[in-house]
Amino acid sequence: xxxxxxxxxxxxxxxxxxxxxxxxxxxxxxxxxxxxxxxxxxxxxxxxxxxxxxxxxxxxxxxxxxxxxxxxxxxxxxxxxxxxxxxxxxxxxxxxxxxxxxxxxxxxxxxxxxxxxxxxxxxx
Numbered sequence: 001x002x003x004x005x006x007x008x009x010x011x012x013x014x015x016x017x018x019x020x021x022x023x024x025x026x027x028x029x030x031x032x033x034x035x036x037x038x039x040x041x042x043x044x045x046x047x048x049x050x051x052x053x054x055x056x057x058x059x060x061x062x063x064x065x066x067x068x069x070x071x072x073x074x075x076x077x078x079x080x081x082x083x084x085x086x087x088x089x090x091x092x093x094x095x096x097x098x099x100x101x102x103x104x105x106x107x108x109x110x111x112x113x114x115x116x117x118x119x120x121x122x123x124x
Contacts (some may be wrong), residue, residue: 004051017103
């Protein structure tokens with residue numbers, strides 16, 4: 001299982017550090033990518049951000065460890081593609097999230113500033 005949330009920020013949609021996911025009608029991931037997916041050819045699509053909050057059973061974790069990386073996982077550097085490439089479902093769970101992903105040194109600086117501002121607000 002993997003969590004996702006809606007992605008409304010256009011900059012984040014284009015950011016290669018933000019992993020996007022397409023979820024099918026059955027609730028499983030169809031594709032993960034660092035690129036904007038689905039491609040906005042007609043109407044503006046609904047973009048979803050994978051949160052990377054995984055839940056594995058012991059059996060599923062053992063399976064994941066045994067599967068070799070495929071070409072998509074190697075190209076995108078998104079580990080959940082390993083399961084998708086080998087035909088295994090990845091159940092997606094919609095969550096509400098206004099958190100901050102920390103994937104780059106700039107993100108870390110932003111997180112520090114946010115924590116400082118929240119800590120100072122509590123002291124007053």
